[in-house]
Amino acid sequence: MDFRRRFHPCRPLPGDRCPSLAVDGDAAFSVATLERRLEKDRTRVVHSASLRRLQLLPQQGAVLAHASQRRLLSASLERQQMGRRIVQMVYRKLGKRAGDCGLDGLEDAFICLVEVGSLLRDIGRPPFGQAGELALCGWFDSHMSALGGRQLPLAKDDIQGAALLNELCRFDAQAQALRTISKQEGISLTHVQGAVLLGEQAVWREVGDDGRGRQGYCYRAKSDQETAMRGVLGLGQDHRHPASYVVDAAEVIARTLSRLEAVVERGLIDPTSLVASLKQAYVEGLARQGEPWASLEERRFSRHGVVRRWSLGGMLDWALRRYERDNVEELGRFFHYLRLALGRTLVNHAADAFVAHLENIREGQPQLRLLSAEVGCRALLEAFDSLATRVEYRDPELERLELEGYRTLCGLLDAALPALRLPEAAFVRLLDEGHGASPRLTLWVKRLPPGVLRVYRQAMAQPWEGASREVWEAYHRGRLVHDWICSMTESSALEEYSRLRVAGRSLA
Structure with missing residues (x-):
């Protein structure tokens, strides 16, 4: 090996x-x-x-x-x-x-x-996180027939x-x-x-x-x-690099703890209620996985790689007691102790799983997850995720802002729709000349980042195989729009949306 x-x-x-x-x-x-x-x-x-x-x-x-x-x-x-x-x-x-x-x-x-x-x-x-991803996927799914001026469905x-x-x-x-x-x-x-x-x-x-x-x-x-x-x-095909397993585990640990910290900072839940809710969600998660004997005092987590093991209830109570003993109102202090307890535990379990599955990791087994190898650790992460998701949406502003982001990206994609409908020759001419049939289309092509245009032109200069050139061109044109959206931030997307709306009204 x-x-x-x-x-x-x-x-x-x-x-x-x-x-x-x-x-x-x-x-x-x-x-x-x-x-x-x-x-x-x-x-x-x-x-x-x-x-x-x-x-x-x-x-x-x-x-x-x-x-x-x-x-x-x-x-x-x-x-x-x-x-x-x-x-x-x-x-x-x-x-x-x-x-x-x-x-x-x-x-x-x-x-x-x-x-x-x-x-x-x-x-x-x-931009706009998961709402942005849903907007991209949903919009292309409903406008697939517009790509390259073709008529779908394709031949069988x-x-x-x-x-x-x-x-x-x-x-x-x-x-x-x-x-x-x-x-x-x-x-x-x-x-x-x-x-x-x-x-x-x-x-x-x-x-x-x-x-x-x-x-x-x-x-x-x-x-x-x-x-x-x-x-x-x-x-091998579909196999993964050994370092990707570590990055995936680190992503789960960091994302889970930061989501919990965010909901506490926003005042959606206090540390005492958070600890109680985590305990309840953890026990329920273990029961769903067929372990009705599960107890918060079950010593199943190792924090430092030593023989001594810790219970989830003990670690959560320790973090809360240390925070209350410090007698400070800074919520970051509570998460400092929570990370000391749970962060070390999850890091240790990820390392244990890596060592235990060395052969599978060297081969790049696709579906292996370091933090899902042990039932208790898996139930702990599921409890964290379910609680964070449930608490996040107690704030009505969150859903409103996600819908606003979804609507903004759909509006930007609608502005690109006339360009997607053009035949290939007309689309290439639009990119080369920088002028369209409408103020909105002209503004759209002038605002495309140079790197996005360069990637499209390089792709079309390469040979294609499998599908026809017409399909490949439509595919890379769609990728150009994906790249354009993914080059934005939330603020630049909102500004771009406003400009394109103004250009659309001037056409009318």
């Missing part, structure tokens, strides 16, 4: 936008080379415009004006720190066994991979074309992140760093070449890039 091939430091050659395994990876594996190239990846990502955009995007569940200090960038940093702690705990638990599986000497590189993967995780998300024998266009009705944040960083920004990441984004993605059903259903995991627009990554790193 050797992990080293999964950490090969090669990257695509400069200018290689559709790699056919043309990489600079002919040299033998070197830890020093790996660490140096991963540091270069970190520098490029930290300096990217896509990462700066996260400073302006609020965390999901914190879209209210008075909670606007909770940004996606801070969520990425919290996830980064959790991932770092998981890797460090894994190496503590492995000890000398790290050499047996080829992980010896890779701790710094592994940590760097996880930290940069955590930063990349959210850069592809559209055009199975690949239908599957290709149906991708536009789905959204995968990690696939969009890889597209944004590598294509729009032109950042050439090492294959091992890019492979971290081939993580636990949304799985959908689509029709294969034989007419049967199959599972899809990524955008066709990045299939060549993914093929190169998998070939160099020795990953």
